[in-house]
Amino acid sequence: MNKLILLIKKKRLKIIGLLSGTSADGVDACLAEIMEIKGRMRIRQLAFKTYPFSEDVGNLIFKLSDPTYQNLDELLRLDVVLGKFFARKAVKLIKDFGYEKKEIDLIGSHGQTIRHLPRPFLCLGQKVKAPCHIGDPSVIAGTTGITTVGDVRRADMASGGEGAPLSPLAHFMLFNSPGTPQVVLNLGGIANLTILPGTEIIDDVWGFDTGPANMIVDSLTKKYFGKKFDRDGRIAFSGKVNLRLLTFLKKDGYFKRKPPKSTGRERFGKGFLKKIAEYKKMHRLKSEDLVTTVSELSVQTIGESFFGLVKTKKQIQRLILAGGGVHNQYFTLRLKELFSPIEVVTSESFGYNPDSIEALTFALFAYLTIKGRTGNIKKVTGAKKEAVLGKICLG
């Protein structure tokens, strides 16, 4: 029988989710078992591990992600190299956790973002949104022999959306609790907020990117302290907030813009960092004060987005944290202060490793796509219609 029909009809799927975030330090790989019982999703996390990139891979990703750097051939090659890397790590995850390849039904891969570009650009007189996520799913499927769903943001963009954020639907499936209004905050390179009003209706779910979470902090710790990130928020705790710099940075137009909205390294990457470095030089700021100030920028813009843009805020009973930023205690402490008296927990309370949520999201999208179900929420991405996301590459 046709392999794809078997996959579509199968009730209980073991799916690998792969994500390499904007920090470009490695690929998060998770294995989940997904099924539906009486119309309700059951998602069981079986395995999770992060496999780091070698330094040269990370450097090439950063080089190509610089919006001023143009090299098509390097990109095309890295697209294949990353596809092979993701494939090898998917196979490694299977082995590392004692599974066998034949048990795995599907891979869902986000790919590495090189360009996000949610706003249209002119090309031959037409306004187009042209993102770039690499790590070719055809290469993953060809290398692993496992059917792979990838490049999921394009279909939403083709439907007029920003292609992001997509995670609100996944957050709904992972965390929704009827009767309990909750907010999910993913602290990745970028922070994104999902509002789950506690109904069972997907269209009630809402969300948007609030701005940077770890992205600028990581860039500064790398530049001034030679460290990939601010472990436990130690540097942030050691410095002081510079109010003038904070006020200056908060003037960025993104923070005031109304959703639907999403953002990336184009806005909070090299150019933003340059502004900060110039400010530091002119005002002779200490390096640790910079880290504290941009950490404060992250949490304050999250708080202000929530209290300024989310209408249902009064009923919210719980803030669920996920993403690498949950390990930054400066973030979590300040978020607890800002969101008080709302209860703040991590996704761990729901049985999901906070680091794995994004990878899990793309396992979920692979599931939805293979079942022929749409994956975008119109009012979240701004799309004109719902779309089955991604490209299916048969293994």
Add this chain to the structure above:
Amino acid sequence: MNKLILLIKKKRLKIIGLLSGTSADGVDACLAEIMEIKGRMRIRQLAFKTYPFSEDVGNLIFKLSDPTYQNLDELLRLDVVLGKFFARKAVKLIKDFGYEKKEIDLIGSHGQTIRHLPRPFLCLGQKVKAPCHIGDPSVIAGTTGITTVGDVRRADMASGGEGAPLSPLAHFMLFNSPGTPQVVLNLGGIANLTILPGTEIIDDVWGFDTGPANMIVDSLTKKYFGKKFDRDGRIAFSGKVNLRLLTFLKKDGYFKRKPPKSTGRERFGKGFLKKIAEYKKMHRLKSEDLVTTVSELSVQTIGESFFGLVKTKKQIQRLILAGGGVHNQYFTLRLKELFSPIEVVTSESFGYNPDSIEALTFALFAYLTIKGRTGNIKKVTGAKKEAVLGKICLG
């Protein structure tokens, strides 16, 4: 019921095939009805039309196809613009021939080649093959609402193949006649040859790219005569073959290389043209003599490939011509002379418009992919394994 299952199970599919060739002058769109009766393919061509690109689209394709030109963002935007263009023309074909969108099951799209690059390049210490075909199938599916299969060459390359030529399998399905050994010659920008020994076994089929067909001729008529191509071969008939130039051009290593082999504009594009222009200047050749000489280069390298590399040649009874080059009477006259006493016909004898064969090929590949069937022939592309080609984007 799941839309994809319905599609997979459907016995008789109406599929649109889209191809824009290396000449970058427009998109060939065909509509075919494909079914299988007792394991045998029945392919009925219902419609065919070529929709030209506007000049600015063609120019941007040529600019981006230049291997020395590097602009990732322009490429990403054109990927979307062409996806939308292909989608609009698929819908136009449906209307132009009196069909309705809901009757169409599937679109198979080759995309526009920007890089072919069948040979590996080094990237971070790894040898990778990284082609580039644009006109995003997610955009086609999203715009038309019709499920689309695209980017078919990647899966073969991921399996170690050159990603080309893929047409031999399609030629087998369109033209194979048990008991009658035949050769199919596609005269596109590049010429490719398929040997159909007259058995019913796919693995007996063989083929390769012989080198340029229209690619260099078109470039020269554009450069020296301001014409897109040499209509009916008139310019070629008006000039004389310059034997020294012909001998010089035939020294290109591609012609002697043993298959599996495939080629593209990287080899017979701007750089090759520059050599010819320099030769012309140095030896004061007439422009029409250049056109005659490169036309002769095309037919002679086809003939020499056939007689030099094809072992089963003695039995071949028929040469079937397809592709835009069939209208070049210099080509057809000389091919008849070179292949005599083998009978030379066009695909029209089989009920297929010669201009439509390549577009038809990608309708066929969409059919195979949706049915979960492999589309590459290992000894033709050099792949290590057979692969289900392409990326399925649900409409």
